[in-house]
Amino acid sequence: MTGTAQLQTYDFAGGEYNFAYLDEQTKRMIRRAILKGIAIPGYQVPFASREMPMPYGWGTGGVQVTASILGKDDCLKMIDQGSDDTTNAVSLRGFFEKTAGVRTTYETSEATIVQTRHRIPEKPLREDQIIVFQVPIPEPLRFLEPRETETRKMHALEDYGLMHVKLYEDIAKNGHIATTYAYPVKVNGRYVMDPSPTPKFDNPKIDRMAALQLYGAGREKRIYAIPPYTDVKSLDFEDYPFEVQKFDMPCGLCGAENVYLDEVILDDKGGRMFVCSDSDYCEERRAEGHTGPMAADPAAVHIGGGKQEETDR
Amino acid sequence: MKAFQSEDPLLQVRNVTRYYGDRIGCANVSFDLWPGEVLAIVGESGSGKTTLLNCLSTRLAPTAGAIEYRMRDGAMRNLYQLSEAERRLLMRTDWGFVHQNAADGLRMNVSAGANVGERLMAVGERHYGNIRATADDWLGRVEIESDRIDDDPRSFSGGMRQRLQIARNLVTQPRLVFMDEPTGGLDVSVQARLLDLLRRLVADLGLSVVIVTHDLAVARLLSHRIMVMRHGNVIETGLTDQVLDDPREPYSQLLVSSILQV
Numbered sequence: 001m002t003g004t005a006q007l008q009t010y011d012f013a014g015g016e017y018n019f020a021y022l023d024e025q026t027k028r029m030i031r032r033a034i035l036k037g038i039a040i041p042g043y044q045v046p047f048a049s050r051e052m053p054m055p056y057g058w059g060t061g062g063v064q065v066t067a068s069i070l071g072k073d074d075c076l077k078m079i080d081q082g083s084d085d086t087t088n089a090v091s092l093r094g095f096f097e098k099t100a101g102v103r104t105t106y107e108t109s110e111a112t113i114v115q116t117r118h119r120i121p122e123k124p125l126r127e128d129q130i131i132v133f134q135v136p137i138p139e140p141l142r143f144l145e146p147r148e149t150e151t152r153k154m155h156a157l158e159d160y161g162l163m164h165v166k167l168y169e170d171i172a173k174n175g176h177i178a179t180t181y182a183y184p185v186k187v188n189g190r191y192v193m194d195p196s197p198t199p200k201f202d203n204p205k206i207d208r209m210a211a212l213q214l215y216g217a218g219r220e221k222r223i224y225a226i227p228p229y230t231d232v233k234s235l236d237f238e239d240y241p242f243e244v245q246k247f248d249m250p251c252g253l254c255g256a257e258n259v260y261l262d263e264v265i266l267d268d269k270g271g272r273m274f275v276c277s278d279s280d281y282c283e284e285r286r287a288e289g290h291t292g293p294m295a296a297d298p299a300a301v302h303i304g305g306g307k308q309e310e311t312d313r
Numbered sequence: 314m315k316a317f318q319s320e321d322p323l324l325q326v327r328n329v330t331r332y333y334g335d336r337i338g339c340a341n342v343s344f345d346l347w348p349g350e351v352l353a354i355v356g357e358s359g360s361g362k363t364t365l366l367n368c369l370s371t372r373l374a375p376t377a378g379a380i381e382y383r384m385r386d387g388a389m390r391n392l393y394q395l396s397e398a399e400r401r402l403l404m405r406t407d408w409g410f411v412h413q414n415a416a417d418g419l420r421m422n423v424s425a426g427a428n429v430g431e432r433l434m435a436v437g438e439r440h441y442g443n444i445r446a447t448a449d450d451w452l453g454r455v456e457i458e459s460d461r462i463d464d465d466p467r468s469f470s471g472g473m474r475q476r477l478q479i480a481r482n483l484v485t486q487p488r489l490v491f492m493d494e495p496t497g498g499l500d501v502s503v504q505a506r507l508l509d510l511l512r513r514l515v516a517d518l519g520l521s522v523v524i525v526t527h528d529l530a531v532a533r534l535l536s537h538r539i540m541v542m543r544h545g546n547v548i549e550t551g552l553t554d555q556v557l558d559d560p561r562e563p564y565s566q567l568l569v570s571s572i573l574q575v
Contacts, residue, residue, distance in 0.1 A: 157398045161405075161435025165420070168427045168434065171441055172463050237441040 020067040020100040026050055030068040030223070034214060037225035042187030043155070044138050049221040059092060059117055060218030062134035066115045069130060069214070070096070075103040077111035082119035082260065082277030089117075106280050118181075120202040122259050122281040125211035127228060133196045135217040138224065140184045140194035160192050163235055171240055180245065186233045187226055200234065201244045201260045207232040251276045252294035254285035273297070321383060323348045323489060323521050324369070329378035331364050337545040338364035342378070344540065344550065348488065351515060351522040353536035353553065355529060355568070361545035362525040363493060369523060370410055370491045371400050382489075405432050409482030409490035413497045415474035418481070419466045425452060425477055426462040432485045451480040455510060472503035476510065483514065492524040496531055508534050529572055533557055541565045 018024065026048075033047035052060040070076070076096055080088035084106045092115065093104050105111050108121040115132040125131055141151045144162045154160065163184050170178045183200035187193045195206055196215060206213065206226065213226040226232060236242040250257045252273035259281065261274040273294050276282035286295070322345035331338035339361035346352055354362045367373035369380060371392050381389045385407065392400070404410070412418040419428050429448035430438075438444055449459055455476040457469075466474050475495060482490060495511065496504045512535055515522055526532055532539055532553060539556045541549040541564070549562045560566045 153397075157401060159401060159435065161431060164434040164439070165423055165427050165431050168430055168441065168444065169423050172424050172426055172445075238439050239441050 017099040019072070020070045020096065020102075021053075022050065022064065022067045026064075027068040030064055033223045034065065034068065034225060037214070037223050038212070038227050040191070041226050041230050042185075042191030042193040042224060044222040044224045046221055047223050049218045052218065054091070054095070056219040057136065058088060059115070059134035061216030061220075061223070062115050062117070062132050062218075063092060063095065063216075064218060065132050065214050065216035065223060066096070066113060067100075069132075070100055070102060070113060072100075072102065074112045075105050075110055077105050077108060077114045077280075079114065079116040079119055079121070079278075081117065082262070083279040085279065107284075108278075108280055116198075118197055118199070119260070119277055120198060120205045122256075122276070122278045124205075125209060127210045129211040131209075131211050131213050133198070133213065133215045135194070135196040135215045135222070136219070137182075138194055138196075138215065138217040138220050138222040140182075140192050155191060158190070160186075163192055164237070167235060167237065167240075171237070177236065177240055177242070183242075184235050186235060188230050188232075192235070193224060193226075193232075195232075199245065199260060200242075203232070203234045203242070204244065247274065249274055250292055251282060251285075252292045252297075254282045254290045254295070255292035256282065256285055256290070321348075321387075322346060323350075323383050324523075325379075325381040325389065326369065327379045327381075329365065329368050329375045329380060331361075331368055331373065332376045337361070339368070339542070339545045342540075342547055344547075346489075346521055346523065348521055349519045350538065351520075351524065351536040353532035353539045354523065354525045354542060355527065355532050355539060356542035357527060357568070360542040362527075362542055364545075365542070366491055366493055366523065366525045370408070371404070372410075385488075402436075405435050406485045407487050407489065409479075409487045411475075411478055411482055411490065411492040411495045413494035415466070415471070415478045418478045419474060421467050422465065424463045425457065425466060425469070428466060428477060428481050429484050432481065436485065447484060448480075451484050452477075454514070455480040456506075470503075472499055472507060475499065475507055479511070479514070483518065483520075486518070487520070489521045489523070492522060492526075494526055494528075495524065496526070496528065504531075511535060529557060529569065541568065 030047055033045045037043065037045045050064060052063055054060060078084065078089040078093040080086045083089060096102060097104055108114065108123045111129065113130050113132060114121065117134045120131065139151055141154060141162060144166055145151050167177050181197045181199045182194050183203055185193055185195055185203060185206065195203060208229050208231060210228055212228055215224045234242040247261050251259060251261060253275050256276055260277045262277045263272055263274055265272050324346040327343050329342045330340050342365055354365060356362050368375040374393060380392045382392055383389050410418065426445060426448040429451050430444040433444050433447060449462055452459065452462060457473060457476060466477055469477060496507055499507065508531060524535060536553045539551065539553045540547050541556065543564050549556060549565045556565060557569055560569050
């Protein structure tokens with residue numbers, strides 16, 4: 001994280017960016033919101049979200065949080081739907097490479113800051129790591145109660161009956177809790193929180209995670225946080241307890257079980273395979289010699305890619 | 314119907330006044346309501362009935378006056394000195410509010426079962442099977458078939474919606490229910506059925522009810538006592554039969570004589 005809070009001089013005419021794009025005053029404002037968020041786990045702290053040079057929906061909230069906590073020595077990993085090399089991840093990684101010049105990586109264990117969209121890495125995070133989530137809609141009650149004044153009051157009074165109405169509806173309509181992502185959780189026994197559109201498969205990872213979790217919603221102008229080792233409970237019913245998705249086959253490439261899998265369509269004849277959504281995890285396993293049932297398939301070789309390019313600067 | 318169950322009033326209203334700027338909504342209304350008693354507030358449109366009801370149900374703060382309610386522990390508490398959290402808890406456990414337009418009192422985009430179960434979940438019920446069984450039981454009590462439990466209220470007729478709203482309010486066994494023209498906008502045969510149902514539920518559960526209506530027939534069927542309002546003031550109050558059969562004030566006489574006879 002940056003050491004100095006004083007204004008740095010930078011030269012617009014020369015086309016120079018301030019370190020990590022945002023000016024120091026803005027970073028300071030965002031850090032204050034982050035600190036408040038850490039102090040009240042799960043509480044949505046309003047902040048003066050800035051216009052970023054990318055559209056809303058690309059992760060402007062996460063980018064602002066990352067920019068505020070980033071230091072010159074940090075090593076950054078960007079995840080989009082578990083993968084390091086899809087559009088969103090590539091663009092945002094490029095953004096920070098250009099504006100901050102920090103080291104970036106594909107490897108979860110090497111990163112000090114992981115910014116993610118939709119997934120939490122399979123490999124457990126450590127105390128010296130921070131994970132930043134990009135959040136589209138921070139308010140878990142939003143689709144049940146459209147009024148912001150009312151939802152704030154509901155949070156203040158811990159009036160969360162409505163959240164269970166949604167889960168009740170799920171069971172009534174589908175026979176089980178059909179919410180599979182953005183699955184509501186109760187943080188530290190107090191605030192109900194939306195863990196951003198991560199699959200509920202990742203909810204157990206949020207509970208008592210060693211790393212600090214920061215959530216940024218740029219368009220909605222909210223920041224919230226879960227400090228390390230905080231209890232996070234997924235909401236459920238006594239007779240319909242929370243459970244995560246299960247896959248009846250291992251990863252086609254690396255053979256990993258109990259990980260979150262993506263379906264990949266191979267051709268237009270019904271050919272498909274399931275592979276690890278966390279691409280770094282999958283590659284690491286393959287490098288260690290694990291192979292899945294479809295690893296030799298020519299289509300799989302294409303999907304799995306050749307050797308990973310060197311991204312470290 | 315069940316007679317008054319206790320010597321102590323459930324609700325004590327003293328000099329409740331509500332101004333809208335210079336205009337009077339209701340002025341100097343005082344009354345006591347006893348457990349098990351049904352009080353009808355009647356009067357023409359604009360007479361301050363709904364303003365008064367909103368003041369009583371903490372939906373609208375009165376300009377002056379005091380409203381005290383006997384909590385379940387027996388202590389009288391001033392409603393407007395309760396904290397917001399206490400007031401909310403009161404509204405979803407000990408009280409009910411039946412709106413004239415059922416859509417105002419229901420969640421139109423969740424199923425009937427969830428509508429009835431919402432209050433249970435709000436007070437901490439976390440067992441799906443129990444919630445559903447209770448909801449089913451209550452739908453039965455308000456004459457909605459079990460196979461409609463997973464349907465949206467949008468697919469319900471006006472009368473069914475109103476009955477669903479009543480079930481949703483009564484599921485936590487409230488002691489006091491406010492009703493704002495519960496039969497308004499329903500055709501007469503549906504009205505008659507709803508009134509029948511209400512009368513039975515009120516008697517069975519020993520509810521206290523404050524009901525606002527402009528329909529004297531509704532007042533006659535449901536209420537023990539009547540308050541006649543005009544221009545924001547209570548002009549006459551007494552037992553229902555007494556007021557309707559032998560109105561004292563000229564305005565009450567006018568009101569009673571304006572009922573159409575068929």
